[in-house]
Amino acid sequence: MLVIRAITLDDVDPLIEMARQVGSGMTTLKPDRDMLGERVSTAVASFAQTIPPEERDYMFVMEDTANGRLAGVCAIKAAVGLNEPFYNYRIGTLVHSSRELNVFSRMDTLYLSNDLTGSSELCSLFLMPEYRTGHNGKWLSKSRFLFIAQFQQLFTEKIIAEMRGYQAEDGTSPFYEGLGRHFFKMDFDHVDGLTAVGKKSFIAELMPRQPLYVAYLPEDAQAVIGQVHRSTLPARKLLEQEGMHYEGYVDIFDAGPVLQGRVSELRAVRDSVPTVADEGTPEGECDITLVSNTKLDDFRMILTQTCNGGAKVALSMRELQLLNCQAGDPVRTLSLNVRKNTNA
Amino acid sequence: MYVVRPVEPADVGALEALLAASTPGVHTLPRTREKIAALVERSCASFAAHVDIPSEETYLFVLEDLEHRQLAGTAAIHASAGSNGTYFAFRNDVIQQVSRDLNISHSVHALTLCSELTAYSQLSGFTVRDREKAGREAALLSRGRLLYAVLAPHRFGDRFFVPLAGVTDDNGQSPFWDALGRKFFKMDFLDAERVIGGARNRTLIVELMPHYPVYVPLLPGLAQEAMGQIHPSGELAFNLLAEEGFEADEYIDIFDGGPILQAHKNALRSFCGSMVRRVATQDQPPGAPAQLDTMVNYAVASSERNFRAVVVPCTPAESGDTLCLPSWAQQALRVAPGDNVICVRI
Numbered sequence: 151m152l153v154i155r156a157i158t159l160d161d162v163d164p165l166i167e168m169a170r171q172v173g174s175g176m177t178t179l180k181p182d183r184d185m186l187g188e189r190v191s192t193a194v195a196s197f198a199q200t201i202p203p204e205e206r207d208y209m210f211v212m213e214d215t216a217n218g219r220l221a222g223v224c225a226i227k228a229a230v231g232l233n234e235p236f237y238n239y240r241i242g243t244l245v246h247s248s249r250e251l252n253v254f255s256r257m258d259t260l261y262l263s264n265d266l267t268g269s270s271e272l273c274s275l276f277l278m279p280e281y282r283t284g285h286n287g288k289w290l291s292k293s294r295f296l297f298i299a300q301f302q303q304l305f306t307e308k309i310i311a312e313m314r315g316y317q318a319e320d321g322t323s324p325f326y327e328g329l330g331r332h333f334f335k336m337d338f339d340h341v342d343g344l345t346a347v348g349k350k351s352f353i354a355e356l357m358p359r360q361p362l363y364v365a366y367l368p369e370d371a372q373a374v375i376g377q378v379h380r381s382t383l384p385a386r387k388l389l390e391q392e393g394m395h396y397e398g399y400v401d402i403f404d405a406g407p408v409l410q411g412r413v414s415e416l417r418a419v420r421d422s423v424p425t426v427a428d429e430g431t432p433e434g435e436c437d438i439t440l441v442s443n444t445k446l447d448d449f450r451m452i453l454t455q456t457c458n459g460g461a462k463v464a465l466s467m468r469e470l471q472l473l474n475c476q477a478g479d480p481v482r483t484l485s486l487n488v489r490k491n492t493n494a
Numbered sequence: 495m496y497v498v499r500p501v502e503p504a505d506v507g508a509l510e511a512l513l514a515a516s517t518p519g520v521h522t523l524p525r526t527r528e529k530i531a532a533l534v535e536r537s538c539a540s541f542a543a544h545v546d547i548p549s550e551e552t553y554l555f556v557l558e559d560l561e562h563r564q565l566a567g568t569a570a571i572h573a574s575a576g577s578n579g580t581y582f583a584f585r586n587d588v589i590q591q592v593s594r595d596l597n598i599s600h601s602v603h604a605l606t607l608c609s610e611l612t613a614y615s616q617l618s619g620f621t622v623r624d625r626e627k628a629g630r631e632a633a634l635l636s637r638g639r640l641l642y643a644v645l646a647p648h649r650f651g652d653r654f655f656v657p658l659a660g661v662t663d664d665n666g667q668s669p670f671w672d673a674l675g676r677k678f679f680k681m682d683f684l685d686a687e688r689v690i691g692g693a694r695n696r697t698l699i700v701e702l703m704p705h706y707p708v709y710v711p712l713l714p715g716l717a718q719e720a721m722g723q724i725h726p727s728g729e730l731a732f733n734l735l736a737e738e739g740f741e742a743d744e745y746i747d748i749f750d751g752g753p754i755l756q757a758h759k760n761a762l763r764s765f766c767g768s769m770v771r772r773v774a775t776q777d778q779p780p781g782a783p784a785q786l787d788t789m790v791n792y793a794v795a796s797s798e799r800n801f802r803a804v805v806v807p808c809t810p811a812e813s814g815d816t817l818c819l820p821s822w823a824q825q826a827l828r829v830a831p832g833d834n835v836i837c838v839r840i
Contacts, residue, residue, distance in 0.1 A: 244705075246678050248698040251689055255678050255702070332711035333591060335600055344596065352595045358602070360706040365677045367712060 152221060152286065153472045154293045156197045156449040157209040162190050164220045165211070168278060178274045179223070196228070197447050203304055204229040208297065209274070210449075212281070212290050215472065222277035222290045226297065229306060231267035237354040238263055238408055241375065241398040242361065258364035262357055266399060266408065270298075272311040275385070285438060285486055288388060289453045295392050295418030296440050296451065296484045305413055310399075311389055314382045315406025316374035325405035328371025333357055341403055354402055375405045382406075391488050393417050422484040429477045430464035432457045438486040441465065443473045450474055456483060495560040496631040497826045498638030498803040500541045501568075505556055506531050508565040512623060522618040522657075522692050523568065540573070541801075545649045548573035548615065553642065553649075557622070557635040560826060567628075567635045570619035571642075573649055576612030579695035583611050583657075583745040583754055586722075587707065604707040605721075611745065612695075614756065615643070617656040620731045628730060630805050633840050634793055636734040638803035640764035641795035644836060653758050655745070656735055657694070659725040660752025670751030673717035678702045686749065694748065703748055721751045728752070739763050764793075768838040771817035773824060773831050776808070792837040794819065796827045803827075805840055 157165075162183075169181040180186075189207060196206035205228065212222035230236045239260040246255040272294055277287050298305055317323050326338045333356050334341055344353055364372055376396055378386050386409065394411035401408070413419060424444075434457045441463060442451035450473050456463050463483055470476060501509070510527050524530050533554060540551035550573070557567035575581040584605040592599045622628045622635065643650045662668045662683065671683040679686050679702055690696055710718060722742065724732050732755070736742070739762045740755035747754060759765045790810055794817065795803040806823045817837055819827070829835060 246702045246704075248701045250698050251679070251702070253678075253680055253702060255680060257678070259706075329712070332709065333602060334598070336598075352593050356591045356593055356596075356598060358589070358604075358707070358709055362706070362709065362712075363677070363704060366673075366708065 151215050151468070151472060152212055152281075152289075152453070153215060154210050154212045154290065154451040156447075157190055157193045157211050157223075159190060159194055161211050161220065162187050165190065165223060168220055168223060168276065171278065172276050178225075179276055193225070197449065199446065204232055204268075206304070210293060210297070212277070212286070214281070220278070221281040221286070223274060224272075224276075224290050224294055225274040226294050226305075227271040227273055228304065229268050230271045230310070231264060231269075234351040235264050235354065236267050237351065237357075237402050238266055238399040239402050239405070240265060241364075241400065244361075244363075259361040260364060260400075261361045262354070262359060262402065263399070266308070266310055266410075268306055269308040269310045269410070270305045270413075272309065272389070285453060287384075288486060289440065291385065291388055292392065292418070292440060292484070292486065293442075293451050295416055296422055296442050296482060297449065298413060298416065299418040299422040299484065300442060300444055300482050301446060302413055302419065307413055309394065309411045309413055309416070311394060311409045312401060313386055313406045313409060314379040315401055315404025316377040317379055317404070323404040324368070324370040324374050326403050328368045329362070330357075330403050338403065345403070357402060371405075376400055376407045378406055391417070393420075417488060418484050421489075422482050424480060424482050426462045427470060427473070427475050427477055427479050427481045428462035428464050429467060429470060431466070432464045439463075440484045440486060441469070441473065442482050443475050444480045444482060445474070448474055453486065495822060495826065496566065496634055496804065497558050497560055498555050498569075498635055499558060500801055501534050501537050501554040501556050503534060503538065505565060506534055509534070509556070509568065512565050512568065513621065515623070516621045522570070523621065537570075545573070548577075548648075548650055550574070550577040551649065553639070554619065555635070555639045555642070557631055557638075559631075565623075566631060567622040568619050569617070569621075569635050569639045571639050571650065571654075572616040572618065574612075574651060575614050575616040575655070576609070576695050579697060580609040580700070581612045581614075581616070581695045582699045582703065582748055583608060583694065584708070584748050584751075585610065585745055586743060589707075603710040605710060605746070606707045607700075607703055607705065607748065608745075611655050611754070611756070613651055614653045614655045615650040617654060617735075620656075622730065625727070625730055630791065630840065632730055633734055633737075634803060634805040636731065637738065637764055637793045637838065637840060638795065640738070640762060641768065641793060641803050641836060641838070642798070642801050643759070644765055644768050645795060645801070646798040647759075650759075653756060654740075654762070655754055655756035656731070656740060657747050657754045658728040658732055658735075658752050660747055660750030661720040661723045661725055662750065668720070668750040669714070669716035670720040671749055673713045674708065674751075675703070675749055678704065683750065699748065717751070722746050722753045724752060725750075737763075739766075764838055768836045769811065770834055770836050771811050772815055773829050773833050773835055774816040774818045775824070775831050776818040776820045791840045792817070793840045794823065794827060794835050794837040796829050796833070796835055800828055808837075811837060 193209035209225040240263045242259045393416040394409040396407040399408040436455040439456040537554035559566045585608040589602045666684045668683040742753045745754035789807040811817045
């Protein structure tokens with residue numbers, strides 16, 4: 151069976167192994183022992199609450215209990231941009247109008263901004279290819295929302311997720327070719343690599359400080375602003391179902407969209423149910439559900455069938471073990487799928 | 495024989511004919527009789543005005559072919575380019591991009607909408623009949639108006655600039671405009687020039703044109719190539735102005751990207767190289783070959799009140815305090831021996 155749990159120091163080696171499979175494009179998971187080791191230490195300290203809330207980085211792993219291997223990883227950074235500047239482009243509007251000439255031009259502009267500083271960030275999601283079946287991907291992504299719902303007080307009001315931007319067949323980014331290349335004079339892969347080793351803010355400092363008119367960019371660059379990489383489209387839809395939206399912020403290199411959501415408006419926060427675990431088998435109309443315990447220092451979550459209604463949630467002995475719970479312990483549940491007619 | 499002189503009301507008809515035949519690239523002079531008459535009237539009033547601070551005056555000069563009693567060219571100076579508003583131009587800026595951490599250092603060329611030229615005096619309206627065949631008289635025309643400024647410095651700013659028409663194709667399309675102005679004005683280049691009357695000091699410019707720097711590498715190649723390039727019709731003017739001491743690299747026109755030449759007056763040859771001399775009469779009629787060898791061409795101008803300028807070969811006047819002029823030149827300048835003139839080698 152699979153369980154999603156808070157990461158531990160023992161997970162560093164398997165995590166590095168997993169990071170080798172990630173490939174380029176995911177800048178926060180590079181197979182670098184120093185970087186990942188430090189990150190896992192931070193995560194462990196985060197769950198133990200030994201560092202201040204804004205410095206925390208909650209990392210979760212999906213473990214296959216049958217063989218003890220890691221199947222996936224995901225994370226929530228408590229706050230971005232507090233150590234080094236966090237840059238995005240904000241799509242703004244400038245209207246140029248002349249009554250005398252009867253001309254009215256509405257121009258989109260790109261403003262270099264640090265507006266999202268302090269937001270919590272969903273990041274570093276990766277699922278091993280052999281586990282990309284069934285509900286695993288969806289579950290791994292949504293697990294973070296249930297965590298946020300359980301520990302709302304640990305998060306700022308705003309949650310963001312940076313989505314990988316559009317790339318052409320040959321792997322180039324039309325937006326980067328149309329804009330960034332002129333200012334950095336290096337290939338996208340190189341920039342991407344620098345971003346991974348924490349030099350994104352250095353690079354951003356080379357960007358023009360003044361707003362740019364989108365109309366100056368080549369058409370293919372204009373067209374991909376706010377567009378995700380083809381392989382990221384399902385992930386985007388999934389986050390949008392959970393209450394996150396594109397609100398005009400994009401990555402400064404590939405123009406991939408930043409999705410944003412208010413914690414209080416997330417589906418998980420509105421619809422998840424605090425309840426009590428019970429040993430038994432579910433009866434009645436059932437639904438695929440995320441069930442987590444409520445312990446921050448030993449956070450664990452399973453995906454199972456549970457029934458609607460009722461004061462308690464019936465779980466098997468095995469499931470209770472996976473959650474490190476006993477009957478009578480508090481748990482929190484969230485249906486995996488968005489109910490079509492909720493609270494009708 | 496040519497003379498440069500202030501335009502007169504009687505010139506309106508001849509001007510209309512001359513301007514009708516001139517290049518469409520020059521947008522700074524009117525074409526209709528009514529507007530030409532208004533300009534001439536304004537010029538006459540400007541020459542007659544007592545000026546403390548340069549303002550709305552426009553001085554229009556004509557080049558007259560004395561032999562045929564015909565007008566052969568025009569040139570103008572606006573005392574203050576922004577007298578009716580702010581004069582807008584793009585300034586060529588270089589933004590240095592340096593990151594020690596990344597070992598990157600390069601520069602990015604940007605265009606910034608600026609109004610620095612507002613207080614400058616603006617040369618404009620340079621037209622010459624039969625441009626291809628034009629000789630010294632074109633140099634006289636270009637320099638003559640500056641000699642007026644030398645004689646009447648209080649009427650002008652300390653700095654001068656000249657916008658020259660930029661590159662357009664056979665259909666009147668401007669690649670620079672297409673990449674930039676069109677996106678804001680939503681109209682063809684010539685249509686835009688028509689509605690704005692060739693002006694660069696109208697409020698609607700600041701309403702419509704970009705407020706933020708234009709990063710040149712983002713512009714299409716054709717537009718980049720057109721920046722600072724002159725329309726072929728402007729080549730003569732460009733060469734004359736470059737010789738005069740104007741510099742081209744700092745500003746370009748916001749519409750067609752043509753160069754805007756500018757200089758402090760002290761950098762101009764008309765200002766720093768002109769000398770005041772007393773008129774004397776040339777003893778011998780020119781023609782003796784030995785004498786011709788030693789003669790140099792001077793642009794000679796009379797006075798602020800009664801301005802005339804001619805180009806005439808004379809014996810070098812650097813060492814003496816007189817300038818020997820043939821009688822035709824004295825007549826054309828309306829001076830007599832003993833009067834002061836200013837002269838500069840041409």
